[in-house]
Amino acid sequence: MGACYSDLLQVKTWMTPSPFCVLEGETIRETVEKLEKLRVDCLPMIDRNSRFIGMITSRKLLRGFLYGMKEDELASSILLQDSVRVRPTDSILDVYSLPFDHLPVIDDNGRLVGVLTRRDILDGFSKYIHQLEQTQNSAEALEAILESAYEGIAVVDENGILQEFNEAYCRFIGIKREDAIGRHVTEVIENTQLHVTVKTGIPARGVLQTIHGEDMVVHRIPIWRDDRVVGAIGMLIFEGVTEVYKIYEKLLENNQKKHSEKEPFSVKQERDSLVTLDQIIGTSEEILHVKRMARKAARTAATVLITGESGTGKEMFAKSIHNLSPFSRGPFISVNCGAIPDNLFESELFGYDDGAFTGAKKGGKPGKFELANNGTLFLDEIGDLPLIMQTKLLRVLQEKEVERLGGVKKFPINVRIIGATNRDLKEMVGKGQFREDLYYRLNIIQLILPPLRERKKDIPDLIAYYMKDICRRYQMPAKRLTQEAVTAFIDYPWRGNIRELVNSIERLVTLVDGPVIDLKHLSISLKNAAEEKLNQQIPRNSTTTLIEEAKLEGNKKELEMILKALKNAGGNKSKAAEILGIHRTTLYQKLKKHEIQ
Numbered sequence: 356m357g358a359c360y361s362d363l364l365q366v367k368t369w370m371t372p373s374p375f376c377v378l379e380g381e382t383i384r385e386t387v388e389k390l391e392k393l394r395v396d397c398l399p400m401i402d403r404n405s406r407f408i409g410m411i412t413s414r415k416l417l418r419g420f421l422y423g424m425k426e427d428e429l430a431s432s433i434l435l436q437d438s439v440r441v442r443p444t445d446s447i448l449d450v451y452s453l454p455f456d457h458l459p460v461i462d463d464n465g466r467l468v469g470v471l472t473r474r475d476i477l478d479g480f481s482k483y484i485h486q487l488e489q490t491q492n493s494a495e496a497l498e499a500i501l502e503s504a505y506e507g508i509a510v511v512d513e514n515g516i517l518q519e520f521n522e523a524y525c526r527f528i529g530i531k532r533e534d535a536i537g538r539h540v541t542e543v544i545e546n547t548q549l550h551v552t553v554k555t556g557i558p559a560r561g562v563l564q565t566i567h568g569e570d571m572v573v574h575r576i577p578i579w580r581d582d583r584v585v586g587a588i589g590m591l592i593f594e595g596v597t598e599v600y601k602i603y604e605k606l607l608e609n610n611q612k613k614h615s616e617k618e619p620f621s622v623k624q625e626r627d628s629l630v631t632l633d634q635i636i637g638t639s640e641e642i643l644h645v646k647r648m649a650r651k652a653a654r655t656a657a658t659v660l661i662t663g664e665s666g667t668g669k670e671m672f673a674k675s676i677h678n679l680s681p682f683s684r685g686p687f688i689s690v691n692c693g694a695i696p697d698n699l700f701e702s703e704l705f706g707y708d709d710g711a712f713t714g715a716k717k718g719g720k721p722g723k724f725e726l727a728n729n730g731t732l733f734l735d736e737i738g739d740l741p742l743i744m745q746t747k748l749l750r751v752l753q754e755k756e757v758e759r760l761g762g763v764k765k766f767p768i769n770v771r772i773i774g775a776t777n778r779d780l781k782e783m784v785g786k787g788q789f790r791e792d793l794y795y796r797l798n799i800i801q802l803i804l805p806p807l808r809e810r811k812k813d814i815p816d817l818i819a820y821y822m823k824d825i826c827r828r829y830q831m832p833a834k835r836l837t838q839e840a841v842t843a844f845i846d847y848p849w850r851g852n853i854r855e856l857v858n859s860i861e862r863l864v865t866l867v868d869g870p871v872i873d874l875k876h877l878s879i880s881l882k883n884a885a886e887e888k889l890n891q892q893i894p895r896n897s898t899t900t901l902i903e904e905a906k907l908e909g910n911k912k913e914l915e916m917i918l919k920a921l922k923n924a925g926g927n928k929s930k931a932a933e934i935l936g937i938h939r940t941t942l943y944q945k946l947k948k949h950e951i952q
């Protein structure tokens with residue numbers, strides 16, 4: 356292996372550092388709650404010195420419940436003690452063929468320093484293959500990876516023609532490699548969707564596919580080059596799943612029998628409040644880099660500055676850092692500095708004591724700093740903070756104490772600050788609009804979020820995620836975008852970034868009645884933007900996004916048509932829906948949107 360790859364291939368580059376753990380002494384119930392809350396299938400267990408003891412898997416838990424294990428028993432009783440472990444300096448090429456989804460990473464002192472997942476390894480491989488492509492011997496190296504793989508691996512080109520088919524897959528299908536390569540994937544693999552992945556660019560992880568009468572788990576990953584899908588990789592996972600499903604079904608059966616009893620481990624949770632990096636969609640190198648930085652930031656107490664255009668996910672990153680950090684036990688308090696009138700800043704941030712000023716609430720009021728104690732204070736639009744407040748903020752950061760307005764004593768505070776802005780703070784420093792010393796204090800770790808147009812590769816993933824999410828939220832049957840519509844989305848400049856994309860999907864999902872959203876349903880502006888790009892014209896520069904314009908225009912037209920239909924139907928909503936050619940529930944949603952009773 357060339358020395359230049361050593362860092363790129365090391366486990367520590369790709370692992371998730373400081374992972375969530377089960378602590379020795381925690382019960383089965385606490386463990387199940389953690390697995391549920393974190394939405395994972397497996398967690399490492401450590402002792403009080405952070406030394407790794409073993410892995411807890413949901414499969415082991417299920418089996419435990421089957422055999423009558425109680426929820427207040429110690430989780431260590433079902434520990435997988437002999438679980439395989441890897442070192443931070445191991446190469447991902449060596450650990451790849453280990454047949455486990457979560458590998459604990461242990462340092463020389465036996466301490467758990469991270470967890471390496473299959474997905475981390477795949478991320479590492481894609482980067483490695485990308486590097487190899489620049490060199491001569493890429494074909495041999497690729498072959499070595501494919502042949503040492505434990506899973507079945509198939510690679511197709513943009514036409515769905517098999518380019519690679521490894522030994523493991525050949526054995527499972529019962530075909531010779533030379534008979535498979537060069538054929539269309541549908542002729543070789545039963546029920547495959549790899550040729551569809553190439554068309555849509557939408558990855559699928561952990562989906563079931565029936566091959567030879569068996570339900571197999573597969574991953575399908577598109578391969579991108581310069582904003583275009585040029586192929587796809589299919590992975591067939593052999594181990595474990597059927598057994599887990601059998602146990603799960605059995606458990607369901609048992610639970611149905613004792614339906615009158617209390618749920619054994621119903622868990623109260625606030626899923627929405629637990630934003631983690633896993634919910635930040637995207638596999639582009641740009642977003643993966645920011646996620647790695649964010650993970651590192653979460654491990655420290657340092658202030659973080661997040662910069663990026665509006666709608667790029669600054670708040671989402673801030674919440675993720677909070678939730679992954681030791682401050683997650685405390686609150687996450689968000690302050691939009693752009694929305695507070697100058698004269699209220701001080702009382703908002705630092706609070707006030709009884710009688711501090713005329714009109715002050717009796718008994719006083721705590722400020723955001725106090726409220727965020729032991730947690731995270733997110734100062735959004737920090738570039739809008741007036742200079743006088745910048746000075747006060749700097750003092751709090753230095754002294755780690757706050758004093759309420761009109762107060763007599765100072766409170767010590769332990770708060771992590773995350774600032775965010777879409778303005779160029781460095782430039783503001785140059786113009787004397789932002790204090791240089793504060794800028795350097797805030798900027799200890801900087802996360803620069805790329806605009807969506809610079810990571811178009813993530814657009815199909817985002818579409819897939821939000822289509823599903825929005826349909827579920829509106830309790831509608833699943834809908835999908837045609838390939839042409841997805842392409843138009845990829846070509847669109849998205850000046851409002853992910854927020855604009857989410858709003859567009861929401862509008863399409865609610866406006867289009869059928870299950871398929873086609874190019875014709877996209878707003879005229881969105882289509883024009885795609886055509887504009889095709890014609891290689893320079894995109895216009897405007898503060899209102901095209902989608903926003905289309906939305907305003909479309910909304911006005913829509914309202915006019917609804918009012919006309921209601922008038923013609925004499926106020927009868929079912930009839931109006933019929934006139935408009937839409938379903939009654941769709942009309943109700945639109946009436947709500949336009950605030951018509």
Ligand SMILES: Nc1ncnc2c1ncn2[C@@H]1O[C@H](COP(=O)(O)OP(=O)(O)OP(=O)(O)O)[C@@H](O)[C@H]1O
Nearest residue numbers: 634635636637664665666667668669670671853854
């Ligand atoms: N990578 C991502 N994956 C999934 N959803 C995302 C991602 N980034 C942003 N979003 C979604 O986009 C929307 C905007 O995100 P967010 O509010 O975090 O952006 P922001 O940069 O803080 O915007 P602003 O500067 O305007 O406040 C939210 O609905 C968020 O859930």
